[in-house]
Amino acid sequence: MGRIDKVSSQDQPVDTNKSLYIVKIGGNVIDNSENLHNFLKDFTALDGFKILVHGGGKVATQLSETLGIEPKLVDGRRITDIETLRVVTMVYGGLINKNIVAQLQRFGTNAIGLTGADGDFIRAKKRPVKTIDYGFVGDLDEDSINPQNLKNLIGAGFTPVFCALTHDGEGQLLNTNADTIASALAVTLSDLYKTTLIYCFEKKGVLKDINDEESLIQDIDPQRYEELKAQQIIHSGMLPKLDNAFTAIACGVTSVIIGNSNDLGKLKDNKPFGTLLSNNK
Amino acid sequence: MGRIDKVSSQDQPVDTNKSLYIVKIGGNVIDNSENLHNFLKDFTALDGFKILVHGGGKVATQLSETLGIEPKLVDGRRITDIETLRVVTMVYGGLINKNIVAQLQRFGTNAIGLTGADGDFIRAKKRPVKTIDYGFVGDLDEDSINPQNLKNLIGAGFTPVFCALTHDGEGQLLNTNADTIASALAVTLSDLYKTTLIYCFEKKGVLKDINDEESLIQDIDPQRYEELKAQQIIHSGMLPKLDNAFTAIACGVTSVIIGNSNDLGKLKDNKPFGTLLSNNK
Numbered sequence: 001m002g003r004i005d006k007v008s009s010q011d012q013p014v015d016t017n018k019s020l021y022i023v024k025i026g027g028n029v030i031d032n033s034e035n036l037h038n039f040l041k042d043f044t045a046l047d048g049f050k051i052l053v054h055g056g057g058k059v060a061t062q063l064s065e066t067l068g069i070e071p072k073l074v075d076g077r078r079i080t081d082i083e084t085l086r087v088v089t090m091v092y093g094g095l096i097n098k099n100i101v102a103q104l105q106r107f108g109t110n111a112i113g114l115t116g117a118d119g120d121f122i123r124a125k126k127r128p129v130k131t132i133d134y135g136f137v138g139d140l141d142e143d144s145i146n147p148q149n150l151k152n153l154i155g156a157g158f159t160p161v162f163c164a165l166t167h168d169g170e171g172q173l174l175n176t177n178a179d180t181i182a183s184a185l186a187v188t189l190s191d192l193y194k195t196t197l198i199y200c201f202e203k204k205g206v207l208k209d210i211n212d213e214e215s216l217i218q219d220i221d222p223q224r225y226e227e228l229k230a231q232q233i234i235h236s237g238m239l240p241k242l243d244n245a246f247t248a249i250a251c252g253v254t255s256v257i258i259g260n261s262n263d264l265g266k267l268k269d270n271k272p273f274g275t276l277l278s279n280n281k
Numbered sequence: 282m283g284r285i286d287k288v289s290s291q292d293q294p295v296d297t298n299k300s301l302y303i304v305k306i307g308g309n310v311i312d313n314s315e316n317l318h319n320f321l322k323d324f325t326a327l328d329g330f331k332i333l334v335h336g337g338g339k340v341a342t343q344l345s346e347t348l349g350i351e352p353k354l355v356d357g358r359r360i361t362d363i364e365t366l367r368v369v370t371m372v373y374g375g376l377i378n379k380n381i382v383a384q385l386q387r388f389g390t391n392a393i394g395l396t397g398a399d400g401d402f403i404r405a406k407k408r409p410v411k412t413i414d415y416g417f418v419g420d421l422d423e424d425s426i427n428p429q430n431l432k433n434l435i436g437a438g439f440t441p442v443f444c445a446l447t448h449d450g451e452g453q454l455l456n457t458n459a460d461t462i463a464s465a466l467a468v469t470l471s472d473l474y475k476t477t478l479i480y481c482f483e484k485k486g487v488l489k490d491i492n493d494e495e496s497l498i499q500d501i502d503p504q505r506y507e508e509l510k511a512q513q514i515i516h517s518g519m520l521p522k523l524d525n526a527f528t529a530i531a532c533g534v535t536s537v538i539i540g541n542s543n544d545l546g547k548l549k550d551n552k553p554f555g556t557l558l559s560n561n562k
Contacts (some may be wrong), residue, residue, distance in 0.1 A: 067347060067348075102452050106451050106452035112393075114393070158433075
């Protein structure tokens with residue numbers, strides 16, 4: 001995919017036998033210091049190479065409110081104007097990211113906190129204005145991730161911690177969805193590592209009955225996914241998440257896990273954790 | 282010095298023949314976008330390994346004011362309470378740092394924006410409370426800089442950009458003077474590289490007459506420094522800066538340059554830039 005062709009010409013060997021976990025957490029973890037603390041301990045305990053991707057949380061909204069910046073929404077989509085970009089650069093790139101890094105260091109993970117501008121790791125394109133001007137929002141394509149620079153960083157012993165910011169290569173930071181960043185990293189890096197993508201959210205995983213946490217579906221392959229959709233067991237809110245997951249798997253990601261951050265520790269103990277999406281179940 | 286003994290046992294060869302420039306800029310550069318732009322271009326043009334260290338600027342003060350956080354000063358020294366630490370983490374670690382990184386990437390420097398928590402690069406000790414409680418301020422000692430991790434990062438092709446934040450290794454970020462960070466980096470890394478420390482400030486360098494920018498003293502060695510002090514040509518404000526510089530030189534730093542950021546480009550062209558402090562003039 002994309003910039004991968006640059007990698008094959010490099011001297012360093014490809015580590016496709018080595019495991020890489022890419023774990024994405026959202027506001028529900030970040031906003032709860034006890035959950036975050038436990039999650040970061042469990043993240044540290046995971047064997048293999050690791051990347052953490054984190055979203056925002058309430059702090060950016062609160063800071064915007066305090067500064068009198070009105071949230072701008074068009075058709076339910078958030079607009080990133082220049083003032084909002086400043087706030088998310090401060091909160092995502094500074095406050096949240098660097099506090100996560102300091103905590104991870106405490107637990108023994110040699111974390112390094114990043115935006116996509118750092119190391120030119122993630123280069124995005126400012127979303128073109130069609131009917132809506134989203135402002136300083138960056139979209140990713142198959143060339144967005146720089147695998148060689150990431151491999152160099154990971155190979156040097158560091159654990160990247162990405163916030164939801166990228167850059168355009170022309171000096172402009174851009175706001176980019178954290179789920180999309182996690183998925184793009186997983187797809188590109190699956191050519192270099194045996195890559196597992198983990199989406200943490202507030203549920204135990206994909207549920208047969210959204211109101212029953214005990215109705216967890218432990219694994220889904222593409223065929224079962226089609227059946228679940230036909231039976232309308234998978235509800236509309238989960239469809240984009242699962243579609244993206246199976247696209248990532250089709251592009252080389254070994255498996256995708258969707259689960260609750262509080263359960264991440266089960267992975268280390270080889271216990272079932274969340275819903276496992278893969279090709280070869 | 283300090284953690285250096287860990288380095289000598291490593292496999293990687295020591296690059297004392299390779300040049301490392303450590304350049305520190307302060308608020309007078311950061312607050313002026315044209316000066317910053319030109320400086321970052323000149324920084325990019327410098328040959329050899331490089332580290333940039335930046336201080337704060339007006340933005341942190343302005344944000345504190347907007348948020349209604351009263352600046353706390355005791356005996357003219359700024360106190361970093363928890364609210365102020367949040368602000369500087371956002372502004373230094375996020376807004377300023379990541380925008381500098383995005384600009385450097387635009388000019389072709391493979392920059393990576395850091396606090397001392399990232400990569401465990403700079404570990405400080407919270408300043409003990411004696412007569413004054415400085416709050417979340419971190420002091421450095423000879424073990425603070427992690428040379429091996431920095432060598433791994435620089436060796437992997439990245440240019441570190443440090444803001445004035447460190448950590449205590451226990452999960453706590455700390456506010457640390459940027460001049461001190463630059464000097465500590467230079468001293469520790471001088472065992473690995475031929476290290477030049479450059480302090481950019483608002484004057485052309487050390488002046489014979491503080492009111493005459495043309496009265497630049499081009500070079501000073503320790504003997505001349507004693508003479509200049511005896512003649513009271515070097516005024517009180519410059520004494521701590523120069524004392525620190527000659528201490529760094531005594532600890533292995535090849536030379537220290539004190540000059541104006543607008544003149545950094547002269548270094549690339551082998552023209553005299555600022556005041557050169559060294560042992561062997």
